[in-house]
Amino acid sequence: MLIRTDPTSDVPLFAQIAASVRADAVARRLRPGDRLPSAREVAAALDVNLHTVLHAYQLLRDEGLVSMHRGRGAVVTEAADRLAELQDDIAGVVARARARGLSRQALAALIHHASDPEESP
Amino acid sequence: MTTSPTRAVSRFVAVAVIAPAAITAVAMGLQLAAAPSLPDPVAIHWGAAGTADGWGPAWLTLLMTVAVGLGVPWLMAATAVVGLRRGDRGPVYRLLAALAVATSAFLGTLSTGSVLIQRGIAAAEDAPSILPVLVLAGFIAVGAGLGGWFVQPDERPTRAARTATMDPPLGATERAVWVRSVRLAKGGFLVLGAALLLLVVVSALAIAASDDAAVIATLIVVVLVLIALIAMTAVFRVRVDAAGLAVTSAIGFPRVRIPVDEIDRVEVVEVSPMGEYGGWGLRWAPGGGFGVVLRSGPGIRVHRTGGKVFTVTVDDAETGAALLSAECERTERER
Numbered sequence A: 001m002l003i004r005t006d007p008t009s010d011v012p013l014f015a016q017i018a019a020s021v022r023a024d025a026v027a028r029r030l031r032p033g034d035r036l037p038s039a040r041e042v043a044a045a046l047d048v049n050l051h052t053v054l055h056a057y058q059l060l061r062d063e064g065l066v067s068m069h070r071g072r073g074a075v076v077t078e079a080a081d082r083l084a085e086l087q088d089d090i091a092g093v094v095a096r097a098r099a100r101g102l103s104r105q106a107l108a109a110l111i112h113h114a115s116d117p118e119e120s121p
Numbered sequence B: 001m002t003t004s005p006t007r008a009v010s011r012f013v014a015v016a017v018i019a020p021a022a023i024t025a026v027a028m029g030l031q032l033a034a035a036p037s038l039p040d041p042v043a044i045h046w047g048a049a050g051t052a053d054g055w056g057p058a059w060l061t062l063l064m065t066v067a068v069g070l071g072v073p074w075l076m077a078a079t080a081v082v083g084l085r086r087g088d089r090g091p092v093y094r095l096l097a098a099l100a101v102a103t104s105a106f107l108g109t110l111s112t113g114s115v116l117i118q119r120g121i122a123a124a125e126d127a128p129s130i131l132p133v134l135v136l137a138g139f140i141a142v143g144a145g146l147g148g149w150f151v152q153p154d155e156r157p158t159r160a161a162r163t164a165t166m167d168p169p170l171g172a173t174e175r176a177v178w179v180r181s182v183r184l185a186k187g188g189f190l191v192l193g194a195a196l197l198l199l200v201v202v203s204a205l206a207i208a209a210s211d212d213a214a215v216i217a218t219l220i221v222v223v224l225v226l227i228a229l230i231a232m233t234a235v236f237r238v239r240v241d242a243a244g245l246a247v248t249s250a251i252g253f254p255r256v257r258i259p260v261d262e263i264d265r266v267e268v269v270e271v272s273p274m275g276e277y278g279g280w281g282l283r284w285a286p287g288g289g290f291g292v293v294l295r296s297g298p299g300i301r302v303h304r305t306g307g308k309v310f311t312v313t314v315d316d317a318e319t320g321a322a323l324l325s326a327e328c329e330r331t332e333r334e335r
Helices: A013-026 A038-046 A050-063 A078-083 A088-101 A105-114 B007-037 B058-071 B071-085 B091-117 B130-152 B186-209 B215-234 B273-277 B317-334
Strands: A001-004 A066-069 A071-076 B044-046 B052-056 B175-181 B235-241 B246-249 B255-260 B263-271 B281-285 B289-293 B297-304 B308-315
Touching: A001 A013, A001 A038, A013 A050, A013 A078, A038 A050, A038 B175, A038 B235, A050 A066, A050 A071, A050 A088, A078 B289, A088 A105, B007 B058, B007 B071, B007 B091, B007 B130, B044 B091, B058 B071, B058 B091, B071 B091, B071 B186, B071 B273, B091 B130, B091 B175, B175 B317, B186 B263, B235 B317, B246 B308, B255 B308, B263 B273, B263 B308, B263 B317, B273 B281, B273 B289, B297 B317
Parallel strands: B289 B308
Antiparallel strands: A001 B175, A066 A071, B044 B052, B175 B235, B235 B246, B246 B255, B263 B297, B281 B289, B297 B308
């Protein structure tokens, strides 16, 4: 799986890591039963604090995308397959937004608004 | 030069399956024809000096001609024919067929020769030296092997090495890591398991026949070392990050680390374990460099600055190679 983070971004690092793992599930790079790398390994590779990675993993566990097992670490659940079913829709809306000259931030804001109009910025 | 897609397969079968069968048939025919003029028992074993020192019935030689002269080449062919049929190619297959026909020619000549030199003698104790037959068998085996090598076409796996790039590209301030584990394919497990089983059986027989404690201890150690080696190389984790490429066995050793500043270029390749590396596991191939080859299919190939090549087979190699390339470019820009 691929995790991308940008320390200069406004988005908190743990949220970036969680978003990367979700994107891996959507792209079917992560399948149910796959084990996430240890938080220690990810923290060292990304040069972030161990607790930042653990925070991200806990967020994903709360979402049901991974389950935590003592000794086995974080294991991807069946939810990954349901997430992957969105791939075509997401790729489609991104392509159509790009064709219409919509910026990434604008598209993200629109999706945010559509999914939760009350909390929209 | 045009070669039909199945020519490598048909020639392989001709060299490794049909030729040994024909050689064995001729050997059996000659031995059966000589049977009436043989002593009983016949000499079946010769000492290091070339004089006969072991006796047995004539059918024993015949049985050995079939069991070893045909059984061993066919076993060699059986390990390769599945991969070949799937479209796999490579010099290792060619070599395997050449070795199969050479083995058959050597054993066929040796066993038949050992029978023919005993025609007309009264007792097996008078059997002449086996050495001329041994030399002849050696020459015929080399000839058969060379012939077997050259009648097969030199087909290489279509090596569509390609470079991979990230989408979206890696930002200047971005940090990224790609991690993936890869485990030994079923075919590799079967071949290694069969080899292990054979070794265990042979060791058990040797231990039963031997009362030498040193021999028994050595055989047990060899079997245990082999089991440990298979366990150590069955699962690997592959990681790409800003430091470079790290390939580590599930139990921590062996491990390979290649820092980004030692990498010249990165490719995605299709790997055929049998054809290129002659098997599975930690492998070295002439011209192909060192590799962690656990299954057929996509892999990351790294060309190091010194000209050395390292390959690891891994799922989603495209993404890993793309990140590794991006990290290398970033290191180069910063220099």
